[in-house]
Amino acid sequence: MTAVYNFNAGPSALPKEVLERAQTELTNFNGTGMSVMELSHRSKEYEAVHQNAIDLLKELYNIPDQYKVLFLQGGASLQFSMLPLQYLKEGKIGNYILTGSWSEKALKEAKLIGETAIGGSTKEGNYTSIPNVADLQFNDQDAYVHLTSNNTIYGTQWKDFPTISHAPLIADMSSDILSRPINIEQFGLIYAGAQKNLGPSGVTVAIIREDLLEENVDHVPTILRYQTHADSNSLYHTPPTFSIYMLNQVLTWVKEQGGVQAIEKRNEEKAKLIYDGIDESNGFYKGHAEQNARSLMNITFNLPTEDDNKKFLAKAKELGFVGLNGHRSVGGCRASTYNAVPLEACEALREYMDSFRLQN
Structure with missing residues (x-):
């Protein structure tokens, strides 16, 4: 790879x-x-x-x-x-x-x-x-x-x-x-x-x-x-x-890139892609953080069951997604969308989240 x-x-x-x-x-x-x-x-x-x-x-x-x-x-x-x-x-x-x-x-x-x-x-x-x-x-x-x-x-x-x-x-x-x-x-x-x-x-x-x-x-x-x-x-x-x-x-x-203001705008765009995937999933994906406290850097979520989490992560790994495992304190999944993570990676993750939900 x-x-x-x-x-x-x-x-x-x-x-x-x-x-x-x-x-x-x-x-x-x-x-x-x-x-x-x-x-x-x-x-x-x-x-x-x-x-x-x-x-x-x-x-x-x-x-x-x-x-x-x-x-x-x-x-x-x-x-x-x-x-x-x-x-x-x-x-x-x-x-x-x-x-x-x-x-x-x-x-x-x-x-x-x-x-x-x-x-x-x-x-x-x-x-x-x-x-x-x-x-x-x-x-x-x-x-x-x-x-x-x-x-x-x-x-x-x-x-x-x-x-x-x-x-x-x-x-x-x-x-x-x-x-x-x-x-x-x-x-x-x-x-x-x-x-x-x-x-x-x-x-x-x-x-x-x-x-x-x-x-x-x-x-x-x-x-x-x-x-x-x-x-x-x-x-x-x-x-x-x-x-x-x-x-x-x-x-x-x-x-x-245009300084911190431009970086912030892009970070908001990246995070919105994934948070929208959570919010529009009819509960299939459940975020850990309350909406008014959501991080732009670390997006944490769970699927309906632990088996679903494992299946999601295993398939993600096959598709080239790295580092999506959640911390053991919370479990589930975590996407860290730091400054250097490109928009294209977040778009790809959103597409995968949508397709996985529709298939399961």
Whole structure:
């Protein structure tokens, strides 16, 4: 099989143009006679790639001057610990809003470090929705308020974020960063593993407001301080150079597509195809997420029986669809329609959904 429809939840699809560009440069980057993977991270050739990636992200997301862009390692999972290590000090509370497995994992790590609270949760409803912003609970002692913007397992997504002033709002945006415009100034810190919308695994992007770098963090190991990486332009130690090179290529591709606004429009079009296939199936397909909480990135659904799910997935695999199995927490099916998934793949999935329903 030479081509597939890649709906993997992560690592996920990369733009074909990006892969082809990387292929042409793989053994001789920019006339150096070496792969970018072989270059010193202190070389002017690599530093140009590194800085261009920072500049492009600032441009695409309209990131204000009072924010720093950092390239970190350890995935979003390391951020679950790195964040409370900096800010969850004695007398302060880490306020976590639970909307799925990843927010639960972030809370679990924070509990190892300091006092926490749950400011909102939809766990009782098996995470089919997002909490109402008006119902969220805050504390004067909040060190920060943490949420996960998109939930890959359950297929839900925040449409509007809470505006708070008593503490910084922190967001794990690993699975929907750069999929739609956002107001960066609502947040003190945004972090995201790259392997959904930004590039391959290996690099984590953090966008942090400068006043949060002024905290006294003498108790935190040097490499786990945001200030360390901000001071060194994310070159304190050897960065994941190839992942950042690919990130730069993906950001270039987003700009070529017309920027984040154009990407959002296409993402809405892709998701609508599949959600319409669910809604127009007379109950044959049943979505997990409530309609007002549906994710544009991860579309989760079940068929009438588990046997139907297995049959649907087996036939899909034969037809070249990859990554449609739902997470074990929800079961059924999941189509991850990240930025690089082409419209044609979603059209093909919709056609298959319709034909499978009519035949069964």
